[in-house]
Amino acid sequence: MDFSGFLDTIDVFKNAIWQTLFMSVVSLVVSGVLGLTLGTALYATRPGNLFGNRVVFVLLGFVVNLVRPIPFVIFLAAITPLQIAAVGTTAVTFAISLAAAFAVARIVEQSLINVDPGVVEAARAVGASRIRILLGVVIPEGLGPLILGYTFIFIGIVDMTAQAGIVGGGGLGEYAITYGKQRYDYGIIYVAVLAIIIIVQVGQVVGNRLARNAMRR
Amino acid sequence: MSALISLTKVSKSFDRRDGSTVTAVDAVSLEVAKGEVLAVIGYSGAGKSTLVRLLNALEKPTSGSVVVAGQDLTKLSEGDLRTARSKIGMIFQQFNLFRSRTVAGNVAYPLKVAGVAKAERDRRTAELLDFVGLLDRAHSYPEQLSGGQKQRVGIARALATNPPLLLCDEATSALDPETTSEVLALLRRVNAELGVTIVVITHEMDAVRQIADRVAVMENGRLVEIGDVYDVFSDPQTAAAQRFVRSATHDRPSAETIGRLRAHHPGRIVSVRITDEPGLQQRIDAVFRDTGTSAELVYGGVSEIRERRTGSLTYELTGGVDAALEALAAQGVHAEEEA
Numbered sequence: 001m002d003f004s005g006f007l008d009t010i011d012v013f014k015n016a017i018w019q020t021l022f023m024s025v026v027s028l029v030v031s032g033v034l035g036l037t038l039g040t041a042l043y044a045t046r047p048g049n050l051f052g053n054r055v056v057f058v059l060l061g062f063v064v065n066l067v068r069p070i071p072f073v074i075f076l077a078a079i080t081p082l083q084i085a086a087v088g089t090t091a092v093t094f095a096i097s098l099a100a101a102f103a104v105a106r107i108v109e110q111s112l113i114n115v116d117p118g119v120v121e122a123a124r125a126v127g128a129s130r131i132r133i134l135l136g137v138v139i140p141e142g143l144g145p146l147i148l149g150y151t152f153i154f155i156g157i158v159d160m161t162a163q164a165g166i167v168g169g170g171g172l173g174e175y176a177i178t179y180g181k182q183r184y185d186y187g188i189i190y191v192a193v194l195a196i197i198i199i200v201q202v203g204q205v206v207g208n209r210l211a212r213n214a215m216r217r
Numbered sequence: 218m219s220a221l222i223s224l225t226k227v228s229k230s231f232d233r234r235d236g237s238t239v240t241a242v243d244a245v246s247l248e249v250a251k252g253e254v255l256a257v258i259g260y261s262g263a264g265k266s267t268l269v270r271l272l273n274a275l276e277k278p279t280s281g282s283v284v285v286a287g288q289d290l291t292k293l294s295e296g297d298l299r300t301a302r303s304k305i306g307m308i309f310q311q312f313n314l315f316r317s318r319t320v321a322g323n324v325a326y327p328l329k330v331a332g333v334a335k336a337e338r339d340r341r342t343a344e345l346l347d348f349v350g351l352l353d354r355a356h357s358y359p360e361q362l363s364g365g366q367k368q369r370v371g372i373a374r375a376l377a378t379n380p381p382l383l384l385c386d387e388a389t390s391a392l393d394p395e396t397t398s399e400v401l402a403l404l405r406r407v408n409a410e411l412g413v414t415i416v417v418i419t420h421e422m423d424a425v426r427q428i429a430d431r432v433a434v435m436e437n438g439r440l441v442e443i444g445d446v447y448d449v450f451s452d453p454q455t456a457a458a459q460r461f462v463r464s465a466t467h468d469r470p471s472a473e474t475i476g477r478l479r480a481h482h483p484g485r486i487v488s489v490r491i492t493d494e495p496g497l498q499q500r501i502d503a504v505f506r507d508t509g510t511s512a513e514l515v516y517g518g519v520s521e522i523r524e525r526r527t528g529s530l531t532y533e534l535t536g537g538v539d540a541a542l543e544a545l546a547a548q549g550v551h552a553e554e555e556a
Contacts, residue, residue, distance in 0.1 A: 116311075118309060118311050118313035119313050119314070119316075121275065121309070121313060122307070122313035122314075122315075122374075123315075123326070123330075124302070125273055125302060125305070125307040126302065126326065126327035126330055126374075126377075126378070127299040127300060127301075127302035127303030127327070127330055127331070128326075129299060132330065137315060140315070140317035141315060141317050216358075216360075
């Protein structure tokens with residue numbers, strides 16, 4: 001295997017790592033907040049739950065299902081008119097955040113559904129308000145599964161950042177395409193793959209550890 | 218004694234998915250006095266759990282009124298209901314502790330909700346944990362506790378805001394017999410030392426025996442019998458209460474047992490109710506002697522409920538049985554020939 005191409009482009013590679021990390025972390029935070037809000041709303045409005053409301057629940061579910069099945073590459077193209085900056089890392093981060101938010105919403109909903117309804121009842125029985133129960137009981141009680149869900153999403157987001165390379169989003173995906181695939185330089189492709197594997201592994205280990213800490217209680 | 222709880226013709230129906238409705242609680246009227254311990258018994262699906270949830274407005278009744286501590290819960294706004302709920306403690310079969318909070322955090326939660334300042338919260342939490350004997354576990358998480366300890370935390374949490382009323386929904390049903398006794402003893406202390414009125418929902422007759430002053434029997438959503446625990450246990454009036462008492466006390470033979478007894482005992486099988494009347498046994502013996510009846514004890518049990526004797530003895534009688542039954546009835550002794 002010839003790594004001379006990689007050594008020649010090592011500065012581009014380093015920059016690409018930073019771009020990938022930037023896109024992944026920012027997207028995780030933004031989609032995490034949006035998705036947590038949307039997912040908690042899905043959980044809360046489910047008929048029989050704290051804010052049970054069939055109309056809102058069905059409506060939210062419909063919106064989420066509308067966006068979720070769109071392949072990310074197509075989604076990227078579809079939202080181009082909406083983007084603040086037409087191309088580049090910032091624009092791609094915006095697209096990833098939006099797409100991932102809907103996936104996060106489902107993950108959050110599923111984590112919260114598994115929270116024991118008994119603790120919600122106990123909180124209601126002491127006179128806590130519904131918002132207080134959502135924020136102070138339901139989310140903390142579901143924290144372990146939530147962290148695992150976010151870890152899962154993080155890996156999905158890293159995958160999205162690579163796909164964003166196609167539209168010039170920067171990062172390891174673009175590096176692998178531009179310097180690897182188009183020049184038939186497999187050394188560069190494998191280095192890019194290895195870098196992504198390491199990012200994903202580190203993300204998984206950190207997520208597992210945080211979830212274990214949250215669930216040990 | 219004045220009533221702390223007063224239910225008037227309370228009904229609760231639920232709509233099923235297929236459009237039909239189920240009446241879980243059907244026109245129940247009931248009063249519970251301050252400082253009393255009332256047990257509500259009945260089989261699964263009898264409406265006990267719904268009834269207890271009507272008492273702290275976790276469920277709204279379809280009709281009727283629920284008055285607790287002078288407030289009609291059916292007329293309160295959501296905000297006022299929250300305040301009312303904070304004055305009614307509740308413990309659960311599965312404990313329902315917050316796993317993400319420590320033992321102290323669980324106990325402090327109702328105080329936090331009630332807006333109690335941190336220093337006072339800490340003081341009260343320590344006091345409650347001391348009361349239930351778990352002060353040394355304040356910083357443990359619920360997962361690290363045994364079932365009995367978890368329920369003691371549940372009790373401490375339920376009592377945090379000094380409620381005059383504690384609701385117990387099958388609170389000992391998930392515990393082994395020994396732990397059950399410990400928790401029941403703690404509930405007795407809560408009643409005796411803190412003067413808290415307690416409503417216990419249970420299907421365990423032993424729990425009723427150990428703790429209740431009065432017992433209410435529910436069947437198909439209706440309250441079919443209510444009375445002093447001793448009276449209901451020693452002389453249940455309704456079929457539902459009789460089934461329950463028999464299954465719990467085991468002092469009357471079941472139909473199968475009678476079948477087996479007959480195989481060995483050709484005489485007539487008669488059960489005599491044992492109460493705490495003094496000299497009862499002597500009178501029974503005298504009747505048998507005077508009527509020339511020979512009696513063989515074949516089944517029975519005598520125990521204590523609320524420090525009073527109760528039970529049933531089953532004899533195989535031969536000789537002047539009809540005269541004996543008549544004489545027992547004349548003496549006010551309840552005797553019944555087993556079918």
